[in-house]
Amino acid sequence: MSYKRILVPVDGSSTSKAGLKEALKLARTPGARLRLLHVVDESPLLSLPEAGYAIDTVIDDLKRSGKALLANVAKSVAAQGAKCEIAMVESVGQRVADQITADAKRWRADLIVIGTHGRRGVQRLLMGSDAELVVRNTTIPVLLVHGPQVRPAKAKR
């Protein structure tokens, strides 16, 4: 059993890059292909009253940057000789993790590679993140890759 359909969520963070790096190694096996998935996370906007009148503009911006991110990552993946496709979904009121597992199921992924910790949370609370939720919510094998250690910002004197 070798992994052939590898789903990699990308959000531009350093941890997500660590996940992608690992996925690329696996994608070198013959017949393997990657799917780069970007979830446009609208949830932070919904809690901002200011976003109310301009929410569509902001979401459009998010989509645009998501698209640019995917294109960028796809280019570097292709440059390294791996086959990949890109996909973007909106979180539409769902958790990012749910969108990831749903997409994995739809695409019939046989592996999800995900960097921990994604973007939220305190440095020490590494789990309790989207990555952990993905592990909990899917029966597909998940490869969790640690991103570079984040050091707490030093106090300025």
Add this chain to the structure above:
Amino acid sequence: MYKHILVPTDGTRLSDKAIKSAASLAAILGAKLTGFHVLPPYNLAISGYEIAPVVVFSPAEYRKATTKSAKAALDKVEKAARAAGVRYESLIVTSERAWEAIVQSAGDRKCDLIVMASHGRRGLSGLILGSETTKVLTHSKVPVLVVR
């Protein structure tokens, strides 16, 4: 790619899944497989010494029972490794905290991947995994493959 895969097992059927994945992955990658089992240290509290007049387990009996269960758990890994035709070794570590033992041993043995099941159970005979998985995920420096 991965050269040395650590597969912690608690002997349960859930671990079987991890063992199977680890063995076939090792075969594809030409990696070595290390079966790993954590034994909780002997502890009077679990022997019932204080609540019952009869000591349920003496240290020797405890060692015998846990060694037996560890061997049974690791035998499965060896069998899978043999069937897949991969190099194999086993490791038993006594520790209060399974996750710590797993993370540390992965480092000591220079493993570059840990394969684990996502839920296990806890019990007397060294069956510690599962909630441990989360802690391993949090602390491991090497990638962790979680299977169900």
